[in-house]
Amino acid sequence: MKRFLPLMVTFFIGIIVISSEFIPHKPFSSINAGLENWFLIISGFAILLGQISLIKVNSNKVYIKAENWQYYLIGLISFGVMVLCGILWGTQDANGILGSHVDLSKWLGSKPFVYLFDNVYQHLSSTMFALLAFFIASAAYRAFIMRSFESNLLMIAAVVVMLGRTTIGTSFTAWLPQGWRFLHLPDVANFVMNYPTNAAQRAIMISAALGIVGSSLRILLGIERSYLGGGD
Amino acid sequence: MSTPKTSKPIDRRYIFLILLIGVALPLIFPLGFKSEVSDISRQVYQLIENTPENSIMLMSFDYDPATNTELQPMAKAIIEHAFRRNHKIIAVALWPQGVQMADQAFEYILEKYPDKKYGIDYVNMGFKTGGMVTIQAMGRNIKDVLPKDTKNTPFEEIELLRNVRNYKQIAYVISLSAGDPGLKQYVMAAHDMYKVKVSGGTTAVSTPGFIPYINDQNQLYGLLGGLKGAAEYESMIKVKGTATSGMDAQSVAHILIILFIVMGNIRAFKDKNQKA
Amino acid sequence: MSQFMTTFGIWLGAFFTISIFSFLYKDNPFYKLAEQIFVGLSAGYWFIYTIYSILIPNLFGKILSDFNSNIMLLIPALLGMMMLIRLIPKLEWISRYPIALVIGTSAGISMLRYTQSDVLSQVAATMINPLGMNTIGEKIGSFILIIGTVCVIMYFYFSRKQEGILGATSKFGIWFLMISFGASFGYTVMARISLLIGRLQFLLGDWLHIIKP
Amino acid sequence: MNVNKIITNLISLLLVLPFSLNAVSAFVAKDHPSDDGRAIDLAWNVPDEFTSVTIEKLDSTETWFALTKTASTVSDYVDNDGIEPGLNSQYRLIAKNPANGDSLMLSTQITSRAQWFNYKKSPLLFLLLLLSGAVIYYILSARRGKELFIRRINGLESMDEAVGRATEKGKPILFVPGIGDLDDIQTIAGLTILSQLAYKAATYNADLIVPVSKSMVLSTAREIVKEAYLKAGRPDAFNPDCVFYLTDDQFGYVAGIDGIMVREQPAANFFLGTFYAESLILAETGFGTGAMQTAGTAQPHQLPFFVVTCDYTLIGEELFAASAYLSKEPNQLGSLKGQDFGKLFIVLLIIIGSIMEMSGIHWLKNILMFE
Structure with missing residues (x-):
């Protein structure tokens, strides 16, 4: 029973969602938007579960003095500080329970929550993102090796597109006369992007969508049910 | 699908170090690579260059600090060009953090043009939610959509806006956009419905998606695409800004990456010979 | 005092920027510190964000301002609480209902959305007339587009051995995949380098004032 | 395939019918098809001599306000502002010819309704049913013990x-x-x-x-x-x-x-x-x-x-x-086989569609791009 009823819920909700797509009449017309809003609310409540897991795992590490426990303590403190700042003085657009506290904001230049966001969070986030510049270089060094016909295609396409989008690449072929324009690197790069690349991406999308339809159907029919866990 | 690894790769950290130096040096000592100006960037320049003096333009800041590198230099260059042509600028933002991006850009340009006055030559009307709906509503009445500026001065008391009612008084719209809402919505609402001239700039990643709008119906008057577009604009208005040095760094990085690929192949070739 | 806090903010930013970059050399105490602060701070940020930007406007605000017309919202609120009951191990099974609802909705919506935008629209976009294109390049390209799409779809055909015609088309499909992977990689390089330039402009400009920001 | 053609042809025919009103000079309001009753289609056809056409609507305070102003004498307009299912809306058309001072006024009214089926989405429904049908069919046949092969991944x-x-x-x-x-x-x-x-x-x-x-x-x-x-x-x-x-x-x-x-x-x-x-x-x-x-x-x-x-x-x-x-469970393998059937169908659709486009027949593509 503990598994059967939820499976019925999944099935019926799925059927309702699919049929309301085709029924413009009330009340079906607003069901799907409503359910998406429900999802936001349910996951909004659920976020607490994550926070509790984070606190539990980290404080456990601090408690048993696991390796690097000091850092996990700092993680816990950062979490607490951010939550407190948000609850007490609010965010950019919303006031916290202590109001907006103008003096404090004036001294910091912005609300504490926003100050932390701008000066710590944002820098951490964009630096983490910027690591990609390095990794893309090391991946290129290692991966684009002429080894087989397939890997040659991979490498040539990458180099052509890369060159075609830079100033230097453009100047390689700038001397070619107008009649040979189709050999200009930027044009070759565009050709590669517009046709073969587009074809492959399109096919990936189409077949993945079929996979999604198949998986969704298996879920609705209760064939794929591992997400519900065990029990009877 | 599988990709076999090659044997004993050299320490990646050399690659990281070379790339870091290769990108940092041109930022400090700009090389000034000549960048060939593309047609679509030139169209943006010509739109501003050919619009009569004292025209009013609407400039929309639809991005946040994450795409600062690519879009902020465009903002600075376009503001500078517009100031030179004595155009008046109404700044708005469809993204919340666009407001501060606008403030920073004006602050920077004012150092060069100290005689430009707030409220007369430019004004910042702040952030507006709603995207497409907001843009459409401005076609009927701008004052309803933007009742106050960021300093809480009412619309009626702002000198620049005295004769502005809707898009009819706006010579052109520039949107610098990192996604939705942004340039696309301006094309669909401001141009397609109210026939205002729309132009702007986007990140390199989303540039290809906008090219179809640059057509014989002029849905879009040219486009600045990524750092390259910004650098091209700087070269057209003869300013050496962060995009120009950024583009130098970009070019060096590209050469380096291609060199890395060549080196990788040489090493793989040697490995193979040793084994044979 | 505000001036001091602004400068302090820039130093904070620079410190964390360098700490993250130091990971490229190797794992070290600075990275560990930045990492844990990042995890903690961002978890806190999303928690607060969820309360102020999702739960208050979509649920509490609506219920408090107009209870009668938003009475339906009590259902997701109840389901949300049922999720939280997981914390009591014996009652874990109760959370299966909200999960079942969420997954049923997702499955239904995904079937619709993906069939519409990734199958129907893409198939329609591939039905083109290459002969009607303007230039030779576009004509050849359009043929490649149709053939390539078909071949790559056939690469994903699972229920038969890849030999004969299927073998040939899926081999072709792999070539298209390879070209597309290479090209997308090359295409992204520029955008990723911009990110690094942005960081260096912050360090060299806003922080060290070596270059004009 | 044949069934598909017949169905899609029928649907397109149904949709085109209400709009074939070019013959007479008229001003017609029609409920917007396949929607939730929040839009009304207006179409008009007045003699060429008129140079300006204004469409007006009666609002809740019993005053006429202009919806649109145009120079085209044969055109249409979709009103989707403030329409509710079951609500009666009144419209009038005023055409003017400043050269000779002629003017013409036509009026019409309509009550919008919400529909129970969205015909515009029938290709989507058809494809969904086909794919789901194929998946379910192969799952059932796998359950009956049919051996299904799966290539190496x-x-x-x-x-x-x-x-x-x-x-x-x-x-x-x-x-x-x-x-x-x-x-x-x-x-x-x-x-x-x-x-x-x-x-x-x-x-x-x-x-x-x-x-x-x-x-x-x-x-x-x-x-x-x-x-x-x-x-x-x-x-x-x-x-x-x-x-x-x-x-x-x-x-x-x-x-x-x-x-x-x-x-x-x-x-x-x-x-x-x-x-x-x-x-x-x-x-x-x-x-x-x-x-x-x-x-x-x-x-x-x-x-x-x-x-x-x-x-x-x-x-x-x-x-x-x-x-x-x-x-390697039969239920799962069966659904994979169903997806493969979908692939074959789509490949065929692409090839047929492209050949049709090349020969100047566009209805298939148009139906798929309905929305």
Whole structure:
């Protein structure tokens, strides 16, 4: 029973969602938007579960003095500080329970929550993102090796597109006369992007969508049910 | 699908170090690579260059600090060009953090043009939610959509806006956009419905998606695409800004990456010979 | 005092920027510190964000301002609480209902959305007339587009051995995949380098004032 | 195919009929078809001599206001402002000819209705029914004992190897389900593979680390791993804290996982689910630690990075085929066969559609692009 009823819920909700797509009449017309809003609310409540897991795992590490426990303590403190700042003085657009506290904001230049966001969070986030510049270089060094016909295609396409989008690449072929324009690197790069690349991406999308339809159907029919866990 | 690894790769950290130096040096000592100006960037320049003096333009800041590198230099260059042509600028933002991006850009340009006055030559009307709906509503009445500026001065008391009612008084719209809402919505609402001239700039990643709008119906008057577009604009208005040095760094990085690929192949070739 | 806090903010930013970059050399105490602060701070940020930007406007605000017309919202609120009951191990099974609802909705919506935008629209976009294109390049390209799409779809055909015609088309499909992977990689390089330039402009400009920001 | 043609032809015919009113000079209001009763179609046809046409509507205060002003004498307009199902709306058309002072006024009224079926979406319904029908048909025939073949999927052969390595080295296995939430089927597909992986890990006594970034995924993943350990007969070995939450933030999550990778040195990494820009950061860091890496996602833009840095990559649909491949269960294999039927149908559709376009026949493409 503990598994059967939820499976019925999944099935019926799925059927309702699919049929309301085709029924413009009330009340079906607003069901799907409503359910998406429900999802936001349910996951909004659920976020607490994550926070509790984070606190539990980290404080456990601090408690048993696991390796690097000091850092996990700092993680816990950062979490607490951010939550407190948000609850007490609010965010950019919303006031916290202590109001907006103008003096404090004036001294910091912005609300504490926003100050932390701008000066710590944002820098951490964009630096983490910027690591990609390095990794893309090391991946290129290692991966684009002429080894087989397939890997040659991979490498040539990458180099052509890369060159075609830079100033230097453009100047390689700038001397070619107008009649040979189709050999200009930027044009070759565009050709590669517009046709073969587009074809492959399109096919990936189409077949993945079929996979999604198949998986969704298996879920609705209760064939794929591992997400519900065990029990009877 | 599988990709076999090659044997004993050299320490990646050399690659990281070379790339870091290769990108940092041109930022400090700009090389000034000549960048060939593309047609679509030139169209943006010509739109501003050919619009009569004292025209009013609407400039929309639809991005946040994450795409600062690519879009902020465009903002600075376009503001500078517009100031030179004595155009008046109404700044708005469809993204919340666009407001501060606008403030920073004006602050920077004012150092060069100290005689430009707030409220007369430019004004910042702040952030507006709603995207497409907001843009459409401005076609009927701008004052309803933007009742106050960021300093809480009412619309009626702002000198620049005295004769502005809707898009009819706006010579052109520039949107610098990192996604939705942004340039696309301006094309669909401001141009397609109210026939205002729309132009702007986007990140390199989303540039290809906008090219179809640059057509014989002029849905879009040219486009600045990524750092390259910004650098091209700087070269057209003869300013050496962060995009120009950024583009130098970009070019060096590209050469380096291609060199890395060549080196990788040489090493793989040697490995193979040793084994044979 | 505000001036001091602004400068302090820039130093904070620079410190964390360098700490993250130091990971490229190797794992070290600075990275560990930045990492844990990042995890903690961002978890806190999303928690607060969820309360102020999702739960208050979509649920509490609506219920408090107009209870009668938003009475339906009590259902997701109840389901949300049922999720939280997981914390009591014996009652874990109760959370299966909200999960079942969420997954049923997702499955239904995904079937619709993906069939519409990734199958129907893409198939329609591939039905083109290459002969009607303007230039030779576009004509050849359009043929490649149709053939390539078909071949790559056939690469994903699972229920038969890849030999004969299927073998040939899926081999072709792999070539298209390879070209597309290479090209997308090359295409992204520029955008990723911009990110690094942005960081260096912050360090060299806003922080060290070596270059004009 | 024939049935498809007939149905689509019929539908297109039905839709075109109401608009064939070009013959007489008129002003007609019609309920907008296939909608929720919030729009009205207006169409008019007045003699060429008139140079301006104004369409006006009577509002709730009994005053006429202009909806649109145009110079075209044969045109149409969709009014979707403030229309409610069951509400009566009155319109009038005023045409003027300033040259001779002629003017013409026509009026009309209509009550809009909400419809019970959206014809515009019939291609979608048809395709959904066809695909679902094929999947269900093959599932049933597989249940009746029909042998179904499935080709080798490289990425999935790695699982035994990964577990073997982890056991041998005494190092854990890292599983990353991506930054998608439970509303994304890719995440669910990833979690299905997790259940098989956890079963193997439990059987061979290898440790599993599963950091997640969404709370709902946390609950689900934990259930799945627990169930797998139970199935493997080792419920006592299950440690609920091996599945844990880091942060909802994209890059915060990556920073945390990078730390785990360099400190725990997992023997094998699995990245299966929805990935965005973080794909390459994860895969390159993992490569640096020497782990054996398997990735899978349906995000076309991230696949290149996984393909060049990981040992095995599940591309697009392969991710969704994984559970069938691993379980070899007839139900699952049947649905895969159904998807393959869908592929054949689509390939045929593309080829036929393109040939039709080349011969100047456009209705098939038009029907598909209806919306």
